[in-house]
Amino acid sequence: MCFKNLPIAFDEAGNAYLKEGVADPYEYKVVDLGVEQDKLKSLMAKNGFIRDVDYDPVTRVAGALAFHSVVDLEDRKVMSTNSMATLFRGYEIILKGRDPRDAAYISSRACGVCGGVHATTSALAIEMALGIKPPPLGIVMRNILLALEYLYDHPLHLFLLAGPDYSEELIAATNPELLEKAAKTAAKNESVHGYKSILDIMKDLNPLKGKLYLEALSMTRVAREAYVAIGGKYPHPQSVVPGGISVTVNISTLNEVYSRLIKFFDYGQKVTGIWDDVFDFFLESNPDYAKCGIRPATIADTGVWDRPDYYDGTFENCDTWGNARWATPGILLNGEVVTTNLRELNAGMEEFVEHSYYEKWNGQRFKTDPLGMPLSPNHPWNKETVPKPGKQSWRDRYSWDTCPTWDRMPMEAGAYARMYLTAKAQKAPASKFLENTGHGMKINVPKHRLPETTLEWKIPKDWNAFERNRARAYCIPYSALVAMENWLIAHKLIREGETKVSTPFEIPKKGTHIGFGAWGAGRGFLTHHLIVEKGVIQNYQIVTPSTLNAAPRTPWGEPGPYEEAVLNTPILENYDKPENYKGIDILRAIRSFDPCMPCTTHIMAKDTGHVVTREVTTCACGIE
């Protein structure tokens, strides 16, 4: 019984049904946020140390994110938070009425980093809706392509976006007392990365000039080169199609990929060693850092990397092929696995718009999924995107992001979620490279220039900013070795003559066909829900990782993941007067999620619903 809050129960045979005797089973209470705001206003009037601290935009993240906080600079605590997606995403509207075959190409444009995952998730949604099963080599090559996308994405985040927060330059400006200690603290993983002290690492984390910053830039090239051997181009692949991929794959292609992939074996060792050293140093230097960005490990993930002998694209078998993935889908509640079934993951999803610039839609077209599990009127298959720009108010609406929940709970998403769930659930297939222990994941990294080794990511006691980034570092060798395992399968398939990479299909001109794609983005959880009617897209809904993470309050007042993580963050920065406060702890907390706003929020449909503008439409300054 995985649902505690939604009115879904299961009979003895495991069939889901809507609980009986409930007048309005999906009703919910909308809390007046004004009460909290009045209280804050009165406190701020009395106490000069309680201040609005706005980050607009939050820098070193992808896209347009603003963050409002009320901070007590005397007691060093955060009192209130609001996460704001400042642009409208119009992809659901753009896709309506189009040929389903356009979806992979158009939805890919939702992000300039993870276009491949949007294209793939779109392909999966169409495969489910139209009953298309890709051939094994098509599935395997898709797996490799998307692992390579993560190998672009994770170094980018770790060293270009979040990394500077732990650099010598930034620490000198916010917590200079740490630098002397860093100089005296030996780096435990010197044999892997070559740095003698923590300060040496911090110096090379300095933006623009630090060797680690520059090396990450060059590694993004290595990943891109391998990626384009399959995808044709980056970031928007031309070869991801429903039914597989559209490029011929041969041994030369695989060799092109391999010569780049192996560089991530050494790089994975180095990066995990670097971040283990840096984060251990912070947490040992001041145990209060463990509270930076802390929240329960309440996490959702769609899983990723399909097994060619299991994946058939059908809704009927999605629990089976989902559980066979190299990364297990599911839900973690406070670190415990609640479900790994895609059907339950899907049925528990809702989106709320009480604090977002959208109109509530009417109706509930789908009362159940295709196998009879009840669906909420707020489920993506029932949702319509109706933008309603308006005045920004902390009391009412303040974001272009919606509030997605699973079983009425805000969920966190991240690259780390796929590792956490996979390690904990222990359902992924046996692998020569990966071992899931229930309390962590062992990663057997083959020899390249560095000797072979076994890395171990351990599920942490506290789920905080440091552990998010540490886990993301381990996702580099994890992704590289899933790619390697698939590379070996691809070789075997080609040797055996199974060179077909796609399955032809026709778009049915009649009837209603529904499907959903579930595939992890670089930043985690990603779903595309699709309805095809009379040969065209009747509705399309995208829920991205940052839709989950940047969510505003739930209708019943619960904060979204960024908001909660920042609320729990202590102010550990050193400042002599409030004017010099930089807010590094809050920024570390937010950036640890790897915010990627382009796919959460997008282009402003001005007047006509089609006019594109990059204008930031909101500002945190002077809002009620």
Added chain:
Amino acid sequence: MELNKKILVGTVGYHLLSNHSVGPVLLPFLKKLDWPVGVSVEELNWGPIAIIQQFQAMETPYDRVVLLVAIERPGRETGDISLFRWNGGLPGEEQIQACIGDAATGVISVDNLLIIGEYFKVWPKEVFLVDVEPGAEKAGEHLTTEVGVKVPEILKTVQRIATGGMAGMENIEYLNGEQLFL
């Protein structure tokens, strides 16, 4: 054309933004022009970081780069053509970081391209922008009439800047990296 020069003509800009997409729209026309040996014509929308990395990997660097772009600037009429020469210089480090962050996360911007190229020292001495005033941003596959009638002149200008000497560039303005983001 000056002898033995290696020249790149590049187009920068998002697709489907009407006049703002003057580069991508005119790319096929530019490719069809009669270019001397040594001139290559490419779309340069695939990310400043990737472009810089390609420049860094080249054995023989370019002698001249000409970029066709469309940037809204005050005091111009839609369709006006301006010539700019890149004069080097950099903004503050935070701005450079922001440019790299934007570039690595997919933003297409000629300003970012110029700054990142300057920071990583890939630009030749001769970097020119042929900049067409696009007017207010709006969606669309096609150029408006104001820009459409200027297409022959735009193509001629790009060709002249790419293959001609420095003569005839009296009206050229200079772009400085220090001032690009003010």
